[in-house]
Amino acid sequence: MIIPLFPLQSVLFPGGRLPLRIFEQRYMDMAKLCLKESTSFGICLIAEGDEVASAGKKPAAPHRVGTLAHIADWDMQQLGVLDIIAQGGERFRLLRHWVEDSGLQKGEIELIAAPAVLPVPGAYARLVPLLRAIVEDMEAGAPNAPAAPHRFFDAGWLGMRYAEVLPIPALARQKLLELDDSIDRLEIIYRFLEGKGLLPEA
Numbered sequence: 001m002i003i004p005l006f007p008l009q010s011v012l013f014p015g016g017r018l019p020l021r022i023f024e025q026r027y028m029d030m031a032k033l034c035l036k037e038s039t040s041f042g043i044c045l046i047a048e049g050d051e052v053a054s055a056g057k058k059p060a061a062p063h064r065v066g067t068l069a070h071i072a073d074w075d076m077q078q079l080g081v082l083d084i085i086a087q088g089g090e091r092f093r094l095l096r097h098w099v100e101d102s103g104l105q106k107g108e109i110e111l112i113a114a115p116a117v118l119p120v121p122g123a124y125a126r127l128v129p130l131l132r133a134i135v136e137d138m139e140a141g142a143p144n145a146p147a148a149p150h151r152f153f154d155a156g157w158l159g160m161r162y163a164e165v166l167p168i169p170a171l172a173r174q175k176l177l178e179l180d181d182s183i184d185r186l187e188i189i190y191r192f193l194e195g196k197g198l199l200p201e202a
Contacts, residue, residue: 003068004030004041005097007060011173012043012067012157014114016088016109019143021201023081024052026104031082040068040089042107044130045174059105064094065112065178072147090114091177102166118155124186125131126199127162128152134165159185166192 006027007144012018022031033140037079049060069183090111097107120128132152138145144164151157163176193199 001111002093002106003039004034004110005062005066005094005107006030006041006069007044007046007049007062007105009046009050009170010043011045011163011170011177012069012086012088013164013173014067014091015087015147015157015160016067017072017147017166018043018069018086018088019087019146020084021081022084024103025100028082028128030104031074031084031100034071035074038070040070042066042092042094042109043069043086043088045170054101059099059103062094062105062107062198063174065091065174066094066109067091067177072118085145085177112180113142113158115139115180116152118182119153120155120186121162121183124155124158124190127186127193129200130193130198131161135161138192140169155186156182158188162189168192 011020023026030041035040044062044066046060047063049058051060068089069086070089071084075083092109092111095108095110098107099105135146135150146161159182161182163173176188178186
């Protein structure tokens with residue numbers, strides 16, 4: 001499967017929403033094509049390089065695991081600037097990538113199987129009310145608010161939503177994205193929050 005790539009200094013998770021402001025022509029053309037043909041593009045965290053292209057610099061090098069994205073909403077309030085909401089789909093593994101003449105990167109990918117829906121183990125039950133409070137605190141319709149339906153019972157969904165909102169570096173988010181085991185992800189998040197004293201009393 002070959003898709004256009006959008007390397008960023010941000011991580012998109014399956015089921016997540018990421019507001020993006022597009023102004024470079026290569027990405028404007030990509031977005032227009034995705035809207036016209038209802039196709040997806042890939043968002044990858046940048047391993048090396050910059051988001052914005054500049055003369056004399058190498059293209060941004062992406063991490064090997066990313067997330068398919070489709071455009072859930074868009075607006076153009078300023079000429080030449082496209083605001084979109086990228087909605088996260090499946091994770092993928094980047095097999096190879098290259099740069100087109102336009103400067104747009106493309107990649108050959110293989111999709112990573114979605115994890116099975118697992119109930120949140122009792123040991124991590126304290127994570128649920130805290131995330132409910134965080135979600136409720138977000139403004140209704142906020143561009144980065146989790147997309148419905150909210151699956152607080154699902155260990156995979158719970159872990160990915162936490163990975164989006166925790167105050168951690170982008171590289172730490174990337175490591176959480178790459179984990180295949182939903183319970184391992186919850187364990188890391190639980191220990192982080194417990195260490196910071198942020199979990200409600202049992």
